[in-house]
Amino acid sequence: MATEHDSVELVGDELVGNVARAALFAALMGASAYVSFPNPLSPIPVTMQVLVVFLAGIFLGPVWGGASMVLYLVAGSLGAPVFAGGSAGFGALVGPTGGYLLAYPVAAVVTGAVVHNGVTLGDYRVSTVRLVGAMVAGTAVIYALGTIGFALVQGIGLGAAFWVASAAFIPAEAFKIAAAVGIVRSDAIAAN
Amino acid sequence: MLTYEPGDSFAHRLDPRAKLGVQVAFAAAAFAYTTPAGLVVLGLLALGCLRAANTSVRASLSALKFAVPFLLLAPVVEAFTFGSPWVVPSDAVGPALASVRVVLVFFVAAAYVRTTPIRESRAAVQRLVPGRIGTLLGVGVSLVFRFLPLVRRDLLRVREAQAARLGTERRLDERLSLVAAGGLRRSFARADALSLALRARCFAWNPTLPELRFGRRDVPALVLAAGLWIAAILPLLGFG
Amino acid sequence: MIQAEGIVHRYGETVALDGVDLAIDDGECVVLAGANGSGKTTLVRHFNGLVEPHEGSVSVNGRDVSENLVAARTAVSIVFQHPEDQLVAATVGADVAFGPENLGLDRDEIDRRVSKALEAVNLSGRESDRVETLSGGEVERLAIAGALAMEPDHLVLDEPFTGLDEPARQSVLARLRALRTGGTSLVVVTHDLRDVLSLADRVVALSNGRVVLDGAPEEVASELTDFDVRVPENPC
């Protein structure tokens, strides 16, 4: 009975746990693309996505936080309706907001690396200054790559790209950073 | 919403790897030939892809909704200059062509989304990305498809429960943090249950993969992908 | 009082509510029964304006719900089917305080309501416990306390017994009985009538989005089984 499955190589327990979390975070990221609120400064709504990028870095660390965002992008380009407004497909990666999308994994890695002071997952309850610094760095990555991507895809100058695609969103990021700080400070999530 | 729909169109029967090849090659060619003539040819090709996928232009435009303001604003802003003459219409031409290009790339991507079930996408990933990374990516992708509707529902419930207790009266960052924290808690709990289930079902590095085989019908798609790639690369080599 | 008139609610093609008329008086104890998918949850979400009807209208205390959301949500509190999704804070006390804080009450009044609500569900003294350390029955009771702290005229409970073991179930039931005696009007949504029938003044059954039965427990008990509802072996 048992010998027939001798060739099965089980994935290790810890890795299985990390894969499951990364997948759930990717799904959470996808679900937050649907959580949008009107932006007083632009016809394009603000979404909760960037907040989840921060949380991925903070709670999963740079490695698995980044991996979860990669999973998000791959699932979305293969047809999961996870991009802003519930859209799907590879087109989004080379569309006007492609730069933002590709920046998410990088931003999760950067945020996670600053919070955890390296690649290994430590305690995420660091000082508020460090926490905010980590997210500001993540935000900078997102807007830099997002603006460059927009300029390249639309064939316009960086300045124009900044005004069209980025300027109106930056104030909203302050709320997301504050929200992430609130989650960490309030101990809303049990430490594991 | 644009999602997979079962069917038996020509594109439904293609190997997913062939379709992925066409998509990527098409995007590369679209960037290489963002000229009126180039876009006309590519536009016909994109419509052909939609046709082969039995997908309407309207359905594929739904995936583009969010991008529309960006596509319209880019040419307008680029045409604008500080100081006289304020508007230079010719400056808008390049960005407008770029917007058209984006629409065409979306069409071809829509054809893939409409005609490719998750199982096949997963199998394609696991064959295209070698080794253990491919295994994890393949399983991960299928988990995202599976859990997305659940997590969406979680977030809706959390928002609703807060609204019921008038959480709507709070400041934006507090509302955001409540929704995100609720989603996070549920997602962690789901991940714990899931990881146990994956282990109980012997999640392994060397599973039997769903069968994928290139067949004769994939030949036109592969030829098209190769042709588009060559066309995309020629200008870089100094031709064309 | 809650008054629903001709409510129609659709999800895409599905007609979840197909013209529901229902009035619930202050002080009344109503059990809302019906099979899975009969529309119970959808109906109660109309009671405090969490969804808007496609046709018909809902008023609470004589005022249209959609035009007076804050009033409706102060008057009608809902405890949802999945209590774990309703807890917004990390600790018991902070969670119960959430609603009163949103009402803009002062700290003393908030504290008073928190202690009173926790007492009502027998969780006094647990203010600083973390919510994830609670058992299933305690989570359900905490969710009830969160709703009670709004001091609503009507407390609606959507499937409060799901997943509870017998002692937990009994303790929730005992709390509901006490609330009832204290004069709170209750709407209990369930597909399992064991025990709760003794709590009810009135039983309303939904089937396919319509009210199919409405009467005193002893009148309707025998007919309930026709609508896929679990009925106790010796009712009342």
Added chain:
Amino acid sequence: MIQAEGIVHRYGETVALDGVDLAIDDGECVVLAGANGSGKTTLVRHFNGLVEPHEGSVSVNGRDVSENLVAARTAVSIVFQHPEDQLVAATVGADVAFGPENLGLDRDEIDRRVSKALEAVNLSGRESDRVETLSGGEVERLAIAGALAMEPDHLVLDEPFTGLDEPARQSVLARLRALRTGGTSLVVVTHDLRDVLSLADRVVALSNGRVVLDGAPEEVASELTDFDVRVPENPC
């Protein structure tokens, strides 16, 4: 056969299992009862090596579990408490195939197992349905199919009736009865014995991490209420 000897399991300070000895034979149908927190879930996780005992040992078919994980997990399949979170693919067929695929079986054998398992839970022909379109009872049955496709010697179900309404509960029960008749050995974990007692050869009750009762249903039924278990009004 499953054999647990002197298992102790702690979560930090909490002693969840406090020296459990239990043997379950092939072909046997055991109901494992006990109040919330009595240790039922922890115990069954030991049966296929999902956790390791702090003291004692578990063997399946005579081989130590921790040294033969694949063997233990193919011999003992568990359906856990939240069936929803155990489904790993977006469609019914792909989900059931997941286990057999991991075992490296060839495609024909996988297809055979998938159809057989779906047939056993009455979901034949639903292979390409999306999982989120299934009802609660169907999700539970699908989770059972995923476990059956491993072709285990023992099928363990942890609280399979939680949150199901009466028709769904009956549909799951009917499938379990059919499996039992077909010779599958079952371990059903529950705190609510209505109906399942008729399924059992043997009832084992846990309390505070110890086995407190073990015997034929008719022998132990009267004592079960002492351990916070819901017992049917007319047992068997």
